[in-house]
Amino acid sequence: MALWDRIKESASTMQTQLNAKKNDLKSGAFRDASMAICALVAAADGSIDPAERRRVAQLIASNEVLQNFDAADLQQRFESCVDKLTADFDFGKVSLLQEVAKAKKKPAEARAVIQIGIVIGGADGNFDEQERGVVREACFALGLPPAEFDL
Template sequence: MLEWLKTNATAARDKLSAEVSKFKNREFMEAVVSGCALVAAADGNISSDEKQKMVGFIQNSNELKAFDVKDVIKSFNEVCAKFEFDQQIGRAEALKSIGQLRKKEDAARLLVRVCCAIGSADGNFDESERAACRTICNELGLNPGDFDL
C-alpha cells in the first residue's frame, strides 16, 4: 500500500509539473504560432513546407516541448483560420499575441529567428515574408537589422 502511494504521488507530481510548465510557456507558444502564421500568410499562401518547418521546430524546441504537438498544430490552424476569414483580422490577432513577448527579449529574439526560418522554409524568403518579419520585430521593439531583414 505504501509503495502504491509513493508511485502515484510521484506520477501526480510529475503531471502537475508538466501542467505548470504548459501554463508558464503558453504565451510563448501562442506567440510563435501567431508569428509563424503571419509569415506563412504573407505571400497569400500557407505552404505545406512552411507547415512542416513549424512542426519540426515544435518537436525540437525545448521551449515548446511541454506542449503536445497536436495542441500546437491545433492552435496554428486556428490562427490560420482567422487569416482565411479576413487577412486584417488575422494580422491584428497575430500581432496582439506576438506583442505579449515585448518585454521578454530572449523569447522575442527566438520568435523572430523561428519566423525567419519559417519564411525561408520553401527555399524563397521573399520580400513579403521579410516584411512580415520586420513587422514582428517592430511589434517586439527589436531592430530588424539584427536579423538581416
C-alpha cells in the same frame, strides 16, 4: 555567395541559436507568438494554399525548439491563426501581431519568435520580401530592431 545559399545559411544559423536556448523557451506567450508568426509568414502574400499550410505544419512539428510543446496543441493553435487570416486577412494580421507582441516581456523569447519566423520563411529557400516584411512588422511589435536580424 548566391542568395539561395545565404538564405539557407541564415535559417540554419537561426535554428542553431534557437536550439541553444531551447530550455528557456517554454512559456505560453512564446508558444502562442510562435504559432502566430508561423501563420503570418505562411500567409505573407495575402493567402495560404493547402500545400503551404501543410508544409508549415510539418516544419512546426519537426522544429526541435517547438517540441517543448504538445504537437497536437501546436497544430490546433497554428490552424486557429491561419483561420483568422483566412476569415479577414487585415483584421487577422492585426490580431496575430498582438499575439506576437505578448512575447515582448522576455527579450530571449521575443528574439526567438523572430528567429522562428526567419526559419519558417527561409525553409523553402526563398525568404521573399513579403515574408521579410511580416517578420519586420513582428520585430516592431516586439520592440526589436529589424537590423538585428538583417531585415
